[in-house]
Amino acid sequence: MGRVNQQPSKPLRRDAAEHRIKVLDEARKLFALKGLDVPIREIAAAAGLGVGSVYRAVGSKQDLIDLLFGDVVDRALSGLERDEGAATGWAALVRAFRRVLEMQIADRGVYAVLLGAGTTQTERLSESIAPVLSRMVDRAKAEGAVRADLDATDVPTLTRGIAAATDPESVLSRAVAERHLALLLKGLRPVPDDEGPVPPPLPSERFTDWTSTA
Numbered sequence: 778m779g780r781v782n783q784q785p786s787k788p789l790r791r792d793a794a795e796h797r798i799k800v801l802d803e804a805r806k807l808f809a810l811k812g813l814d815v816p817i818r819e820i821a822a823a824a825g826l827g828v829g830s831v832y833r834a835v836g837s838k839q840d841l842i843d844l845l846f847g848d849v850v851d852r853a854l855s856g857l858e859r860d861e862g863a864a865t866g867w868a869a870l871v872r873a874f875r876r877v878l879e880m881q882i883a884d885r886g887v888y889a890v891l892l893g894a895g896t897t898q899t900e901r902l903s904e905s906i907a908p909v910l911s912r913m914v915d916r917a918k919a920e921g922a923v924r925a926d927l928d929a930t931d932v933p934t935l936t937r938g939i940a941a942a943t944d945p946e947s948v949l950s951r952a953v954a955e956r957h958l959a960l961l962l963k964g965l966r967p968v969p970d971d972e973g974p975v976p977p978p979l980p981s982e983r984f985t986d987w988t989s990t991a
Contacts, residue, residue, distance in 0.1 A: 866916030
């Protein structure tokens with residue numbers, strides 16, 4: 778008779794799996810919008826679960842970050858390796874700058890990982906992409922296409938400043954980011970680059986809008 782009252786194991790495992798999916802989905806949305814500082818209680822509320830259920834589903838917050846952003850390294854590395862195949866070192870470097878900037882703008886969670894907030898993934902990311910970026914920079918230098926003092930570590934650092942002043946959901950701030958990236962790339966040239974104008978600045982009457990995009 779006692780066995781009749783026992784709860785079957787499969788439904789419990791299914792519930793746990795469903796909770797995990799909910800937590801990952803909601804955490805991904807919140808991290809993308811707000812960054813990694815979102816508290817567990819907010820993720821729990823969005824998923825319709827208790828805080829304890831979140832911890833049981835994914836472990837610690839660092840475990841959650843690792844689950845969500847483990848693929849960041851793979852996506853970044855895969856993309857940069859494709860960029861490396863460009864016809865020139867300069868073209869490869871331009872693609873790399875655009876890729877890294879877009880990753881940071883599109884997802885505040887990724888931005889935080891690149892910034893160093895998600896330490897486990899940040900270390901993996903650094904170990905994986907540093908050699909690729911170094912090859913791109915060295916190739917561009919050998920072509921005489923960039924300043925001799927440019928370093929691979931400058932790529933995420935320089936793009937970070939642009940990404941910090943953008944709102945992923947704002948068309949206006951993305952236009953500003955495009956202009957600033959163009960100015961940045963011209964500044965990397967060893968001699969003045971007059972190949973073409975950068976995107977136009979915002980009209981002076983929009984200055985207040987520009988300063989509010991951060």
